[in-house]
Amino acid sequence: MTTTTALPELLDTLPAGMVVTDPDILESYRRDRAMDPDAGTPLAVVRPTSTEQVQAVVRWCARHRIGLITRGAGTSLSGGSTAVDGAIVLSTEAMRTLHIDPVTRVAVTQPGLLNAEVKAAAAQQGLWYPPDPSSFEICSIGGNVATNAGGLCCVKYGVTTDYVLGMQVVLADGTAVRLGGPRLKDSAGLPLTKMFVGSEGTLGIVTEVTLRLLPPQPPACTVVGTFETVHQASEAVLEITARIRPAMLEFMDSVAINAVEDMLHMDLDRTAGAMLVAQTDAPGAAGAAEVAVITEAFTRCGSQEVFATDDPAEGEAFTVARRVAIPAVERIGPLLLEDVGVPLPQLPALVDGIAAIAAARDVIISVIAHAGDGNTHPLIVYNPDDADQYTRAQRAFGEVMDLAISLGGTITGEHGVGRLKKDWLPDQVGPDVMALTRRIKDALDPEGILNPGVIL
Incomplete structure (x- = not known):
């Protein structure tokens, strides 16, 4: 059975209108904010509202060995939700239930809620959800969990993983498991909850997350x-x-x-x-x-x-x-967005090195940063229609990551590896860690259907 002939089976499984095949709509789901020029065209876009519906989609993809790209609000800056030819894009945008428990001080939310919406709901109960990416008004909680997002106040208050107490996640065979829960202390078993935070949709699809809340700042x-x-x-x-x-x-x-x-x-x-x-x-x-x-x-x-x-x-x-x-800065021209970080003592060397790369490659690289924790966002401005400038910008992109690695740093502090940075990941973590990563991926997703092309 081909993917085309198998699609009616998925249409029959889910409520009417949940599976979208209109070419104009598919076009709007091909790229995220990274604007990957190599984005593919999905077979369909599915917008579920429940864990059970996500399970149905995953089981269908597993049965027919069709790739499944999980997409939140489409604000990824590393190509983490770029579409792949012939795959399904599963958008979590319609998964929007939220419950605040002011006694336990937790929020239980589906992944489609925006960061700003969770903050606002917590504030109504006299509580605070600290992680605050600059894009907090447009980025989703699911995407924050997928990339372990940080933000402006993370230097003191930590990043997303510090606030994830539990989750429900659908595995590559369609099994839904609950990990952790509304408990501030829990040492039972392996720390599987933490393994899924920052996994960029490659190990499972998070359909619910329990977040720790704090008193107001x-x-x-x-x-x-x-x-x-x-x-x-x-x-x-x-x-x-x-x-x-x-x-x-x-x-x-x-x-x-x-x-x-x-x-x-x-x-x-x-x-x-x-x-x-x-x-x-x-x-x-x-x-x-x-x-x-x-x-x-x-x-x-x-x-x-x-x-x-x-x-x-x-x-x-x-x-x-x-x-x-x-x-x-994007008003100046299209951007290649970096997200490199270094140990704090190396911050001066990093910013000086980036300036040297900009001069050598004759490109504008604007540096903004969550400086208190060494996480910088060099913004490479370039004209994609100028072949020579495009080549120089791409070389600068790689050289910035090489520089960060040479200083004991990382190719991503909070945006994720995605598709755009995976070629540099082995240089940072080494062959043994890459082999371990592959073993974990193969154990949880043996057919490789979840976010193919991301990280590995």
């Missing part, structure tokens, strides 16, 4: 410093993190500063080589002491101007400026 004080060079700003990061753990410590270079100013008109210093935005949410005297540490570090490392405020609106304005940096 205390009011924050924001400190902003501008610097003549990116090296000075990176040295200031090391001075701060050696003494305190700020609630936020974000970095923007001159290209990003000017792009954001063009978009928001905030009166940012267009002459600055770099800007750091730091926050402390420590209470009372402790907060004042942390502001003093940050201000002193900025000044000692050559900050041209230091500004501190405890006004929430002013602080949020600078946070928004950092959040919109990627779309602001």
Whole structure:
């Protein structure tokens, strides 16, 4: 039976309208935000609403050995949900149930809810869900779990895996298993829940997740410093993190500063080589002491101007400026988006090395960063219609990852390996870890139907 003749079987299994084959709609599901030029055309798009429906799709794919691409909100920056020719795209966008338990302080949610929606629902119960990617308003919880997303406050409050207490996941044979649950302590058996966080849809499809919530974040004080060079700003990061753990410590270079100013008109210093935005949410005297540490570090490392405020609106304005940096730089031209990280002492070497690569390849590379944990997002601006510039940008893309690896770092801090970075993964983790990864993948997905082409 061919895939074409098998498709009516899937149509008959699921509610009317859940399986979509309209070519115009399929086109809109081919690519995610990474805009992979090699994206394929799926056989169909399926938009289930329940675990049972996901099971039905997986069993059909397993029976006919058809690839299955899991897609959240389509905001992947590494090609993690790029379509494959002849595969099924399973979109979790319609899986949107959510329950907040204020006593246990957990959210039980399907994967289609946006990060911002979970935050808002928690806030209504006087609680807080900390992980906050810059794209929190448009990225889904399922995608956050798939890539172990971080965000601006992760330097102090951690990343997605620190908040995942349990999940329901559909395996490659259609079995649905429950892992973990609403328990803050649980050492029973292997830590399988953690194995699925960050697995990018290659080991199973998460259909429900139990998230730990916290009391509301205390009011924050924001400190902003501008610097003549990116090296000075990176040295200031090391001075701060050696003494305190700020609630936020974000970095923007001159290209990003000017792009954001063009978009928001905030009166940012267009002459600055770099800007750091730091926050402390420590209470009372402790907060004042942390502001003093940050201000002193900025000044000692050559900050041209230091500004501190405890006004929430002013602080949020600078946070928004950092959040919109990627779309602001994207106005200059199409981007190849990096997500490399290094141990904090190597941050100055990384930013200096990226500048050297940009000069050698004659391309614009704007660096923004979750600087407090060494996670940078170099944004390579290029013209895809200029063959020479495209080649230079692609070489720079690889050289940035090579640089991060040489400094003991990683090719991805939070965006995932996806399809765009998998060629560099063996250089980072080595042959033994790659072999172990393959053994785990083969054990859980022996037919290789789940997100083929991602990671491996």
